[in-house]
Amino acid sequence: EVQLVESGGGLVKPGGSLRLSCAASGFTFSSYSMNWVRQAPGKGLEWVSSISSSSSYIYYADSVKGRFTISRDNAKNSLYLQMNSLRAEDTAVYYCARDGPGIAVAWGQGTLVTVSS
Amino acid sequence: NFMLTQPHSVSESPGKTVTISCTGSSGSIASNYVQWYQQRPGSAPTTVIYEDNQRPSGVPDRFSGSIDSSSNSASLTISGLKTEDEADYYCQSYDSSIWVFGGGTKLTVL
Numbered sequence: 001e002v003q004l005v006e007s008g009g010g011l012v013k014p015g016g017s018l019r020l021s022c023a024a025s026g027f028t029f030s031s032y033s034m035n036w037v038r039q040a041p042g043k044g045l046e047w048v049s050s051i052s053s054s055s056s057y058i059y060y061a062d063s064v065k066g067r068f069t070i071s072r073d074n075a076k077n078s079l080y081l082q083m084n085s086l087r088a089e090d091t092a093v094y095y096c097a098r099d100g101p102g103i104a105v106a107w108g109q110g111t112l113v114t115v116s117s
Numbered sequence: 118n119f120m121l122t123q124p125h126s127v128s129e130s131p132g133k134t135v136t137i138s139c140t141g142s143s144g145s146i147a148s149n150y151v152q153w154y155q156q157r158p159g160s161a162p163t164t165v166i167y168e169d170n171q172r173p174s175g176v177p178d179r180f181s182g183s184i185d186s187s188s189n190s191a192s193l194t195i196s197g198l199k200t201e202d203e204a205d206y207y208c209q210s211y212d213s214s215i216w217v218f219g220g221g222t223k224l225t226v227l
Contacts, residue, residue, distance in 0.1 A: 022188050035216060037216070037218075040169070044155070044205075044208075044218060044219075044221040045156075045162065045218045045221070046205065046218065046221050047215060047216035047217070047218060050214070050215065050216065057214065059214060059215050061215075095161060097119040100150070100167060100168065101150075101168070102168075103167070104152075104164040104171070104173035105152055105154075105164045105167060105209075106164070107154075107161045107162050107163060107164070108161065108162050110161050
């Protein structure tokens, strides 16, 4: 069974930092691109960042470019998101998601990040 | 930038069929795969359709996806509506390797 388990969320002050983790199991993690997607309270889904299977290709949404860093450790079947210079508008549930091809996108249960003083 | 537009909300009665559209802003929506996600209140999204029209195991065949190149749109059709289908539905495609989401459609089954 495919499982993606996010952790690391919490309450942080504006300007602060947080590191999210996503532990993957049930599939060959090193074969798939991975993504972070967020959802602000009462809003829709927003793609944040993606990383290819070997970390060769990395992309960011303009809203987080220069502040967030995505990375992965294929030996540990783990995905990370380092979030710096956090703003109130970064408050959201953050989901990790496995991309295809050839199989359905898999989602984690999410971790809540709240940026507030 | 490529955008996907969905109706804000749709409603239909149990047992009926509903179709949710997802229209691409430019280019050809058929150039990249479209996924559809269901999100019930308080829960994470789940995939109901991937790669335009593929159903993950466990998703009932009441859910189907299609592409209409003439209108540059993708559609999610749910037949035999059940109250448990009430949820938000999001389409998603790609723009030069990055994910693009539609704004979401709230489906009410009443």
